[in-house]
Amino acid sequence: MPQILYRKALNDAFAEELERDENVVLIGEEIAEYNGAYKVTEGLHARFGDRRVIDTPISEAAFCGLGIGASMLGIRPVIELMFWSFSYVAFDQLFNNAATVRYMSGGLINVPIVVRGPANGGTNVGATHSHTPENFAAYTPGLKVVCPSNAYDAKGLMKSAIRDNDPVFVMENTLLYGQKWEVPDEEYLIPIGKADIKREGADISLIAHGRCVITCLEAAKVLEEDYEIDAEVLDLRSIRPLDQEAILNSVRKTNRAVLVDENKPFCGTGAQIAAIIQEHAFDDLDAPVKRVSSLDAPQIYSKPLEDEMIPNVQRIVRTVREIL
Amino acid sequence: MSKNSNTTLETDKKSGAKKQSGKKPAKINASLTRDDKIKLYRDMVRIRRFEERSLHSYQQGRIGGFLHLYIGQESIAVATASLMEDNDHLITAYRDHGNALSVGMTMNECMAELYGRFTGCSKGKGGSMHYFAPDKNFWGGHGIVGGQTPLGTGIAFALKYKKLKGCCLCLLGDGAVNQGAYLESLNLAALWNLPVIYVIENNRYSMGTSQKRSSAGAPLARRAESYDMDWEVIDGSSVYEIREKLSPLMERARNDCTPSVVEIQTYRYRGHSVADANAEKYRSKKEIEDYKKNHDPIMLFEKTLIKEGVLTDATIEEIDREAKKEATDAAKFADESPYPPQEEIFTDVYWEIDHRTGKNEGRIFFND
Incomplete structure (x- = not known):
């Protein structure tokens, strides 16, 4: 079985899902022309173009909210936060809007978004860039929280997250991006919620x-x-x-x-x-x-x-x- | 509006509209039938009577929570909804009853939602501030000031992405213009050319704080200039004027995805919410009376339609009687409706769980 990097496993998951479903779009800061601050989206802009892989200004509240609004009409945005620490400036959108719209509408509206990016310390960057908010997110009914520990799980869980009809927050790790694991060539999905x-x-x-x-x-x-x-x-x-x-x-x-x-x-x-x-x-x-x-x-x-x-x-x- | 944009509008001959708007914006009103006009008037009256009835229920202790009444601002909800075509969408903040009724939600479902009943539009799970009707292209009903503005921008994004010829009317109050999310949204809409029109309902007070005390720079819509977006200020007391000025902006958004900002000047007669004890302290009684006497949108439209020969004293009275009865009946319907059953607490939280897809395993709720 081929050994591939955690970041490449994610990249493959995006490519496969972009290919599979026209409604999947990637949005985030530096994800397109720059190829991703951590190169997780490398090559996807070249392959899928401006319409599907979209660079945003540094406006987390707006582009997270935009993704949520678009998802209400059936788009399936995969929103990258360069760091999960930056979710704090989009807190209202992610924790108020994404988590509660389905409930408050009595089930009339659903929010099939993925919000993803690294959430980890250990990188010598100080407090503002080292938050791990999986407990905040898991605390919030309406949200799902996925934390893959390796490349194989990252790919299978990411594909499930993109196909999930609820908001799924995927918390990755910059210290894992550069590590390799065995990942099969053939397609697979890992159900969310299975340890x-x-x-x-x-x-x-x-x-x-x-x-x-x-x-x-x-x-x-x-x-x-x-x-x-x-x-x-x-x-x-x-x-x-x-x-x-x-x-x-x-x-x-x-x-x-x-x-x-x-x-x-x-x-x-x-x-x-x-x-x-x-x-x-x-x-x-x-x-x-x-x-x-x-x-x-x-x-x-x-x-x-x-x-x-x-x-x-x-x-x-x-x-x-x-x-x- | 920035001066050159009027020219753009006047020369914009493309039209995907069902109701032909033509070259001159005013035609949007000239093309209204007698029935259309009566509907506009009737819907304003219906909103006012619904609001009065809900206030009554609140005072009776039959409903709780917050209640942000729309009385005084009815023209905006009615005019915006009247301009919506199949692919147009609307999203607003928490003062949402008028918009809900204007897009065609029933008084029954709206009132029952206030009463927290299972027959409410959100099954009693949303409340006053959170009405939704996606089948009518109405996406809420949002409780946090300015929080809906990125969502509205996203709706416009989806329209453009799906190559649908439509636009999103993203309503906000004058207080919301000072939220970062709104200004970030303006930037995205302008940068990506999204078919959204931000409609500021300027009722002059963000809760108890006047525009003068909360917002630097006027008109509020002028901030659009920083993003090279066109903007316009509209007198909200006239349904016709709102329709006339808004229509070409919507048409342009549908045709070439150009976003814009309009500020509609209006006034709320009641407090920020009914719990607002200072509604007559941060503004004078005289001011409130002046609006009621001289700028009331229903009264003014009534006069216009009498002049046009569309309304008579008898029809006015009949419309009012019907609206009052509809509101009273709605309160009765709500009162007699059941509360949501206990198990409803855990439905509508997750789509995958409600639909038993089996795609999610493990435990999702943590009650014991």
Whole structure:
């Protein structure tokens, strides 16, 4: 199977969907002539032209809202945010309009948009460009949140997101764009809401999404080699819908869970998952559920400190060893 | 309007209109039949009676929430809706009852929505500020000031993308012109040449703050010049004038996707919402009375139509009686309608869930 970059897997997903459905358009800053700030849309403007791949001015509120308005009439915009951090200037459009129009119209209107871009820290750019708002989005009924951890999932989930008739927020990761995974040539889709066991294990469940899955896989290796701990790594893939069954099945098997995510801890995604586990698998637990999140301060610029701020292998291993 | 654009309009001979607008904008009114005129008048009266009846229900405690009454501004809703063709669309803010009735939504569904009933236009899920009727090209009904302006721009984008010959009327209040989303929208519309007309309903007060205290530069529509867009100020007390001035801009948008901004001067007789306790403090009673006496759009149109021989005292009385009865009946209908059943809380949140497509797995609601 060919190995391809995370960014290329996304690019292929866009190309296939642009090809398949005339109503799919890509819009965002620098995505067309510049080929994408992170080259995720490279070559698509040349191939599909101005009508389908559209550069916008730096006006997130307007172009996110424009995408929502267009989607009400059947266009399927895939809106790139150069960083998910920039969603904050389009908050009203994304969190008020996209999330509630269907409900407030009693189901008369739907909003089939994808809003996508990187949402991660660890890139040494300071607080304004390092937000991970998957918890905000997942908090909001009406929205769906997908966080692919690898190229294979990124492509399959993106294609599903584009075909989904609800607003789907896809949160990618700049640190993954340049990494390669096996991706088949033939077309495939991954249903939204289905978690994936990335590593089977018996002793403890590491439950994560996005790049933290990769960090957990590294931590699992260390745990196995250095401590003979057999960790299972469960990739949630999406936060809403959430594969609760997969979470509970894993915890029932291992009886211990460490939740790993890049959110800040207070009201982060891990808080919700911990609540679900304690409610539905309390009797299966041999230890308290622990969390590894980003440290609870604005994202720090200084590189060595930021590396400590976001979840890393050492912190995961340390946390696992606290309960095992 | 910037001076040269009148020339553009006058010489724009293309027309995809069903109702021929011809070279001279005024023809848009000359071509109105007697029935058309009565409908314009009747719809204004219907809006006013609906609003009065809803206020009454509110005061009776039968409805709650916010209630932003359209009384005084009826001419705008009626004139805009009357100009809409098959591929024209309309979106507005939260003062939306008049637009809803003008595009053909029934008093029953509108009133029932205020009452939070299942028979409401949004099944009781939206409320006063969130009426929708996509089958009538009416896209709301939006609660956040200026929040609908990017959506309206997107509707215009969709029309152009689908190569449909239509335009979007994107209504906003005078307070919304100071929201970034609106100004960003103007830029996109002008930059991409989108068939949208931003219609500022300038009722002079953004809640309790007068235009003078909130907006630098006048007229408000003039901001369009920064984006090389044409603009125009219209006297909103005249249905004919709104139609005459708006029609060519819509025609041009349909034909060559040119966006524009119009500012329609109007006045609301009531407070910002019925909860506005200061409606007679931030403006004088005298001012309100002057509008009612001298600029009321219904009264003025009534005079015009009497002069034209279209209306008589008897027909006026009949139209009013019918409108009052329709509103009273609507309140009765609403009052007798059921509330949405409990399970409705979780429908209409997600399309894929409502349609049981199975494309989404996992848990979507988190209630326990």
